[in-house]
Amino acid sequence: MTSRLWDKGGAADAAMLRYTSRDDWRLDQRLLAYDLVATRAHVRGLRRIGVLTDDELFVMDGALDELVEKNGAGQLVLTEADEDGHTAIEAALVAKLGDVGKKVHTGRSRNDQVLVALRLYERDALSDLARLTTDAARALLSLARREERTPMPGYTHLQRAVPSSVGLWAASFAENLLDAVDLVRATAAIVDRSPLGAAAGYGVNLALDREGVARELGFSGVAWNPLGSQTSRGILEAQVLSAAWGALAVVRRLAWDLSLFTTSEFGFVRLPEAFTTGSSIMPQKRNPDVVELMRAACAVVQGALVEVQTMVALPSGYHRDLQLTKAPLLRGLDEALTTMRLVPRLVDGLDFDRERMLSAITPECFATDRAVELAASGVPFREAYRRVAAELETLERGDAAGSLAARVSPGAPGDLRLRELEARLAALT
Template sequence: MTSPLWDKGNTDVDRRLMEFTAGEDVILDRQLFIYDIAASIAHVRGLGTITVLSQDEVTRLVESLTSLREAFSSGSFQLDERFEDGHSAIEFYLTQALGELGKKVHTGRSRNDQVLVAQRLFLRDALHRLARNCAAIADVALHRARQERDIPMPGYTHLQRAVPSSLGMWFAAFAEAFIDNGNLARSTASWLNSNPLGTAAGYGVNLPLPRDQVSAELAFERLQVNPIYAQNSRGKFEFQALTALLQALLDTRRLAWDLSLFTTEEFAFVELPDAYTTGSSIMPNKRNPDVVELLRAATSPAVGAINELISLLSLPSGYHRDLQNTKGPVLRALNRGLTAIELIAPLLDALRFSPDALRNAISGPMHATDHAVDLTGQGVPFRDAYRQVAASLDQFANRKPEDSLQARISPGGCANLLLEQLQSRLQQLTQAL
C-alpha cells in the first residue's frame, strides 16, 4: 500500500491497523472514482481562479486528471490494494505524472469534503437512474392497463376473493405507484443536490475558495453553506436516498408477491417468460420463478443499510471515522436495488395473462357488494342492504363480471380508471428528468 495521505513522514505504520482502518474503501471507491476525479478537476479550476495555481498548472493538472479518468475507464489504471482509497490513488497518480505539482491538488480541501462531494454526485446520479426506471415501469404498466382495462380479474382482501376487479386496474395500480416513486426519487435528488466541497474538514479554510463556481461546474443547485453541517450531513443524505429507493422496492416486493401467487398452478393467472425462470436441479418438471422471488428479496439490502446508518449516526457534531462505515451498506443497497428495479419494465411487458382463468376465478358471491350498493340507490339504508344481501348470496350465481366492471364508475374504479390523469403525471415526471 502506498503511504497514507496523513503520514507526516515519521510514522511507523502498522499494516494490520492500516488494513483495519482502510477497510474495503479502495474496493468501494471504484464506484466513486470518476466522481472523485470530476470534483478534483472542478477544485483545481477553482484554485486557478483564486491564483493559488497558475493557469499552466491548472491545465497540466486537469489534463492529468482527465488521463486518469480515461485510464480508469479503460482498465489500464487499477484501483487496488496499492492504495488506501481513491483519494490517495488520485494524488499518487498526479505526483507520479507531474512531480511536485501533483502534491498541490489537495490544497484547500480535506478527505472529508472530498468523499462527501464524490458520494453526493454518486447519490444524485443513482436517484436520477431510479427515477428514470420508475418512469419506464409506469409507462409499460399504463400501456398494459389500456390494453387490458376490461379483462375481469378477482380482487382480493386478506388473500380471500372479495369483489370483481380488472387487469387494467391491477396494472394501473403499479403505474401510479411508480410514478409516485419516480417523483420521490427526483425530489430527493434535488433535496440533496448541494455542494459540500470547500468546507474542508468541517471548519472552512483560510482561502477565498470560489465555491459557487465549483458548484456550477458540478451542476449542484446550491451550496451546502455551513462546514459543520456538511460533516453532520454525511449519512443523513445517504439515509434519505435509501428511503427513496426503499419506497420503490416496497412496490417491487408487492408486485413480486402478486406474481409469485398468480404463477402457481393453484391460480394459473399468468405465465412468466422463460428468461425469468430457472429449472430445478433434481425435478425435471419444474420451472421456478427465481427472478421474481429475488425481486421480492431486493428490499433486504436497503432495509439493512438503513438500519446500519441509524446505528452509526448516533454521533456528536463533526467528522468521526465511524462515518466511513456508511459507505459500504449504501453502495451495496443502491447497486442491488437499482439492478432489481431495472428488470421490472421488461418483465411487465412480457407477462402473459390468461383471461379465462382470471374470469373463472370470479364467483357469484363476489357480486354481493355491488348489489348492496345498488339497493342503497333504491332508498335502503346500507347496513340493512348489507344484511339483506348477506342472507341470500346464492342469488348472484349468474351475474357477469363484465357488468360489475362497467358499473364501477367511481373515479379510479374499473369503468373510470382515469388513465389520462396518470399519463399526464407520467409525462410531467419524464419531462423533468
C-alpha cells in the first residue's frame, strides 16, 4: 500500500479511510496530467531558491518525464490504496529516487497542489467551452443568414403573436451564445492566476519563486493571498459551473423550441435523421431524443452548481468538505462540453417546412402591424390599438414577407444586424 502523505504512524480505521478517500482517487486520474505539470514547475522553482541542487533537479525532471509518459500511455493508474493523485506522484518519485524524491513536497501542501491542478484543468475546460460555444454561435448565425427572411410565426405565451422569421429566431440564440462566451472568458480570466505556493493557506518560511512557477505554468499572474487562494476553492468552481450553465441555458431554449417545432402539431422543422432514434415498439416513430437530452443537460449542470454552492458555506481555512466539490465540477463540465460539441451539427442539419410555417401565420398575427400603421398615419397608438382589437374578426391575412421587410427597427426581421453579430463573432476567433 502507498504510504499516505499525512501518515505519522499508528493504525487508522479502514472504514474511516474508505469514507474519507471515497472516489477521490478515481477523480484524480482525470487531474493527474495537471498535477504532474504543476509538480515539475514546483521542483524547478525549488531549484531556483536553492532547496534542490542541479543534480537533484536533473534526476527529478527525468523521473517526472517517465511519469508523464506513463500517464499519457494510460499506464499510470491510480488505485484506492493511493488515496489521491498527489500521494501517487510522491510515492513514485520516492520509489525511484529515494531521499531526493522525498524533497518534492517541500514548500507545498496537498491543498495548493489540488488548487493548482484544478485551475489548470478549469482553464483548459473553459477554453474548450468558449471554443465550442463560439462554434455553436457560428452555426446559428449561418442558419440566420441562409434563412434571413424565411417567415415563421413569432410566439408569446406560446400563443401566435406576430410574423417572425427563421433568421430572427436563429440569430437570437447566436447572440445569447456570444454573451455566454463573454461570461466563460471572464471566468477564465479569474481562474488564470496561480495558487501554487499558498501551501495550506498560510504560506511557508521559504522565499518561493511563485511568479516564476506561475509563468512556467502559463498563468497570467499569481493569486497572492494564500488564505484567499485556499478559500477560493468551491467559490471558483461555482463560478465555472455558472458560466457553463449560462451557455447551456441557451441550448436548453433551443432544444425546447425544436422539441415543439418537430411535433406533428407544429411540423415546422425536421431534425437530421442521424440525430433521431426509433421506438422499440412503434415502427413509425422517430424520436427527438438528442434535443430532449440537450434540454436536460442544463439541469445536470445546475444540479452540480447547486451542489457546489451549498458545500462552501464554511469559515476560513481548509475543510475536508471541499473535497466533495471535485465530482460535481467534473460532472457538470463534462455535460456542458459533451452537449455543446453536438450543437453545430444539429443546427446544420435542420430542415424547415416553409409552407407549414407560412400557413401558421394567421390573420390575427398582423394585428400589431396594423396598429402601428395607423399610429404612423397620425392615430394615437392607444386608439389604434383599440380600433384594431375591435376589428379582429374581419382582419385580413397580410403579406408575411412584406411584414418582415417593413419591420426595420434595428435587430428586427427587416434589419437583423447580422453583420454586427458576425463582426462580434469574428472578434472572438
